[in-house]
Amino acid sequence: MKILVTGANGQVGSELLQADLINKYNAQVIGCDRALLDITNIDNIKAMLNQEKPDVVINAAAYTAVDKAEEEIDLAFTINEKGSENLAIICNELAIPLLHISTDYVFDGAKNSAYDENDAPNPTGIYGKSKLAGEQAIIKNHPMHYILRVAWVFGEHGNNFVKTMLRIGKDREQLNVVADQKGAPTYAKDIGETLLKLAVQINEETNDWGIYHYSGATPTSWHGFAQTIFEKAVKTNILANKPKVLPITSKEYPTPAERPLNSILNCDKITQTFNIEQSNWQLGLNNVLQAWKK
Numbered sequence: 001m002k003i004l005v006t007g008a009n010g011q012v013g014s015e016l017l018q019a020d021l022i023n024k025y026n027a028q029v030i031g032c033d034r035a036l037l038d039i040t041n042i043d044n045i046k047a048m049l050n051q052e053k054p055d056v057v058i059n060a061a062a063y064t065a066v067d068k069a070e071e072e073i074d075l076a077f078t079i080n081e082k083g084s085e086n087l088a089i090i091c092n093e094l095a096i097p098l099l100h101i102s103t104d105y106v107f108d109g110a111k112n113s114a115y116d117e118n119d120a121p122n123p124t125g126i127y128g129k130s131k132l133a134g135e136q137a138i139i140k141n142h143p144m145h146y147i148l149r150v151a152w153v154f155g156e157h158g159n160n161f162v163k164t165m166l167r168i169g170k171d172r173e174q175l176n177v178v179a180d181q182k183g184a185p186t187y188a189k190d191i192g193e194t195l196l197k198l199a200v201q202i203n204e205e206t207n208d209w210g211i212y213h214y215s216g217a218t219p220t221s222w223h224g225f226a227q228t229i230f231e232k233a234v235k236t237n238i239l240a241n242k243p244k245v246l247p248i249t250s251k252e253y254p255t256p257a258e259r260p261l262n263s264i265l266n267c268d269k270i271t272q273t274f275n276i277e278q279s280n281w282q283l284g285l286n287n288v289l290q291a292w293k294k
């Protein structure tokens with residue numbers, strides 16, 4: 001199966017190009033970074049898909065700067081809404097299934113339990129609004145789609161919370177981390193593998209298109225995640241001492257974009273439909289720490 005990946009330099013996109021995953025799923029993956037394929041340019045998309053003729057497109061490209069989006073509103077919507085729409089229109093024209101990644105930030109976080117795919121989105125910030133608009137553009141323009149909503153992504157490639165904590169933890173004895181936002185970290189490589197599993201099972205009879213939630217199996221808070229990162233960093237000799245992690249509230253750490261207090265995704269649908277287990281983020285974290293040491 002020939003799979004074309006957009007946003008191939010991103011945290012998730014780069015996982016889709018790892019040789020072990022590609023070999024495991026016997027896929028041929030064409031990775032396109034922004035310079036090669038800009039999803040805001042519909043002619044660029046059309047030319048690339050006509051040239052490569054992939055069996056599936058995975059869109060890992062996105063505008064992901066959650067706080068900056070509050071100022072760069074047009075840019076966030078141009079990439080996340082219009083870019084997704086462009087891909088959906090051309091993929092529909094060429095009858096190529098489209099796999100797309102979305103976010104827990106489409107929800108407002110007010111629910112008391114995990115969000116499932118039937119819960120009504122209600123994003124509070126520009127990033128979440130632009131991602132929801134992207135989902136809607138795909139649903140409207142292309143029936144053959146999987147939209148995978150993920151949360152709290154971390155991995156070996158790109159910037160993420162784990163790397164920030166390791167950098168800060170090196171120089172500090174004590175730090176404050178938000179404890180009232182709940183969610184489940186998701187290992188980027190597990191997202192890559194899930195997308196490849198979804199891609200390779202597609203056939204002419206596939207009729208289970210739609211939205212799926214996928215995240216780590218054991219929810220925590222950013223504070224809990226930081227504690228685990230530091231405990232493991234000490235055990236693996238990355239840090240000599242574990243910094244003291246003080247729990248604070250979101251109100252005590254104001255950000256331009258409001259974050260959902262509850263980001264926990266119910267992932268039963270993807271498990272029941274495709275037998276895909278949730279990400280074991282603790283194992284993923286071990287891998288990231290090993291890579292950090294090198």
Ligand SMILES: NC(=O)c1ccc[n+]([C@@H]2O[C@H](COP(=O)([O-])OP(=O)(O)OC[C@H]3O[C@@H](n4cnc5c(N)ncnc54)[C@H](OP(=O)(O)O)[C@@H]3O)[C@@H](O)[C@H]2O)c1
Pocket residue numbers: 006007008009010011012013033034037038039040060061062063064079083101102103104131150151152153154158159
């Ligand atoms: N990170 C998280 O915690 C998180 C949580 C929930 C959902 N998600 C979703 O997961 C997906 C992957 O996120 P990620 O963490 O891998 O993001 P990322 O590391 O920021 O990667 C996004 C990639 O998209 C590229 N890109 C931006 N605009 C583009 C355009 N117009 N055309 C083509 N490529 C473009 C970027 O290229 P440049 O390097 O040139 O900017 C970057 O390589 C996104 O859909 C995101 O919304 C992420």
